[in-house]
Amino acid sequence: MATMFTQIMTGELPGHIVYRDDICVAFLSIAPHAPGHTLVVPIAEVDNWLDLDRKTLSHVMATSHDVAKALEAEFGPPRVGLMIAGFEVPHAHVHLIPMNTVTDLDFANAKPTDDDTLRNVADRIRLRLTTDTWTE
Structure with missing residues (x-):
């Protein structure tokens, strides 16, 4: 059975997607730690991030960087945290969390x-991703 994340990517489950390409998708957490909490998820269903091939991992991390820059620009936190936990859903993913303190x-x-x-937060992030120029 497809993971919850795959079901969001395919539209079987609702989700607020802010970025998509042929390797990964970024969408908002439904239970955010802070406004803008985004997950960057490879399309390939791989449980553990250590099992991702280098090309996919590199792309997920580069995408995470771009999305984090958008979060920084839009929400103005002192830091945007990056975390890979992997316990909630058996599908590798990166958490990007606008942070004021480490407890976030x-x-x-x-x-x-x-x-x-x-929906409002996703619209704001998508706009940042399409109008700001740090991505290459």
Whole structure:
């Protein structure tokens, strides 16, 4: 059976996608630690990030960098944290979390967020990704 993340990518489950290409997809967490909390997920269903091939891993990390720059520009946090945990869904993924302190990485801070708020945040990130010029 396809993972929840694959189901979001294919549209079987709702999701707020901010970026997509032929290797990975970035979408908002439904229970963000902070506004803008984004997951960058390879399209290939690989459980552990250590099992990703180098090309996919490099692309996921480069995409994470671009999305993190958009989060930084849009939300203005002192840091954008990057975390790979891998326990919640058996599909490798990177968490990008706008942070004010290191405690913002704590999963106890995750709060389910309404669809309208997520839609607004996704629109803001997509706009940053399409108008800012740091990506190559």
